[in-house]
Amino acid sequence: MKKMMLKLLLAVVKFLCIIGLLYLSVALVLCIPKVLGTLEKNRLALIAGGAFVVGLPLFCFLRLNSLYVFGHELTHWVMAKIFLRKTGRFQSGKNAGAVEVENPNVWIILAPYVLPFYLLVVIGLYGLIMLIANASIHPYAVKAFAVLLGLSYAYHVILTFFALRSGQADLKMKGKILSLMMVVTGNLLFVFMALIMATRQWRGGFKALTQQILAQAEFVIDVMQRIVDKF
Template identity: 30%
Template sequence: MKFILALLLLPTAAVSLVSCVRLLAPLAQGSSFSWNFLCGLAAYPVAHYFWHRPTRLYVLGHELSHAVAGWLSGASVHKISVKKSSGHVVLSRSNAVVALAPYCLPFYSVLCLLLFRLAAFKFDVSPYHPYFLFAMGATLAFHIVTTAEVLLGEEQPDLRQAGGVFFSLVLIVAANSLLIAALFKVLFPQAVDLKMFAIRVLMQTGLVWTWLALRMRSLAAWALRGDGNG
């Protein structure tokens, strides 16, 4: 059942991913603030591959994402263990959302955003806004790079627990695309139009399904002609 659901969601996930990437275009044409974000987005992969891979930091964020998602879904968090290259969290119960949370949620980006907004209630943080945007870009790149590395490496038990690798990957792509688009809107409300993003996703998903329906119709007609000739 989940495999069929993943097949049905696959066009939406693919279109959402492409539409999310396209949101970067207006940022590149925007103010110096958006360039601070883009510089952070570009700087982290360079640091990751040519300087240092913060594995323990990733493991910490991974397990905390499980814990937060579990707590928000009503589960009790009994234990969190974080080691240099592995970790685990013990919850009273779990589900697909909890299992996939670390792969979908840019944990450190959300943490950075919350801390900056909380600080803004008490202090004038405007002088630090460029640094905040650079940090947001870097933490988002951290999430994308480390998540991709993990998913392209050994098979993750979390994916099996959530309902299978294919189902999980489709959900991860869709969730990341939607969450990152929402994050862009929060950071750059004037440059990002979420309404147009949603319309584009719906329209292009419809076009994909229309194309698939036409191809299936043509294939069925060809098969029927073949049977008639036989």
Template identity: 35%
Template structure:
């Protein structure tokens, strides 16, 4: 029997650098994003309630046409065959747009009723998660309306625009909520927890912008002031909790 001498391990001259999994970093970032989610949520619903009750946002035609669009889509989503291929097409087109925005190239684009995918030379969490916070069809409706306004008087069709925005925004929201539980690799590849927090925050940012645009009584400046005020209140609440915790764990003086 031959004796095989064990191979001597080479000890590296320089120690290997400590690496932290990217997913851990993203989860930590998501934890720090949670307070911003809470602050923006409070600001949005406070501004919406104030505009609706005290400033009579509900009395405006824009509010009712937008709400009508939402209701019509919800009825269609629940009671009619769902246009999955239309959603998949918009989903993959959104990926493509964000790849181009990031300076990448797309070499393959596939869409079917069973799903779709693209092949690209660039990817990151913004490209992967964009379809879940970027309402493509709503923005397309606004773009068409804006371009048409350069050539014709589109003011009589403003209410129709709000109805279309209601339909397309509800389309985006319902399909997003419907698809998220279906083991989407877009989410799992970048950490499901981080992805869900980021998607929620970005959708809330866009919805807040839509509220400001739709309500003459709310401006971006006033909404920003509300955010700052709620941030200050949140900071004071955290400070009070820390002070209470510190006092509760101080060693008694003999």
């Protein structure tokens, strides 16, 4: 009886998490275009956006699977170390890889599907170059950096899509629907944060997101009220 109650409680918690993530995803989808509207003033963001659009069809054909698998497994490993988990054997091949992690949590399991490993590498290298060059970098180098940002994120999106499509075992460990919602919401949140950083709209971006969340709440309450009134 206790096991049944626990299973039921876990099922309810998972369902509420899925609804919450779906709710946040809708808010992010509706807010992102508002932030995108200000990119006309930001040349580097436009260059990165253009590279991203070009990269989407490019990486559908040029997948570089070995590179993706290495970044994927390394992300698992890094997250495991952040959460102080013991790690063992690390394998990376052309089409598959694995890393042994003791008692992995959901963040370790899903990290490679949300965090764009090579984009973070590009940002890290740029920061290192800025530090060495004392912030004096040639304008063309900055534009090249913007192109690499767009291409690396396009690579993450496309290869993540193909990885999910192939039926990754990672998604089944904590429930497929919940895992997919966490991946989708995580990627949308990453894009939203990247955009408000690029446009420097910290206050305006979060204000727009808060307003959208409240507007959705009003809509849901209104719909529920109408349903109750009919009965």
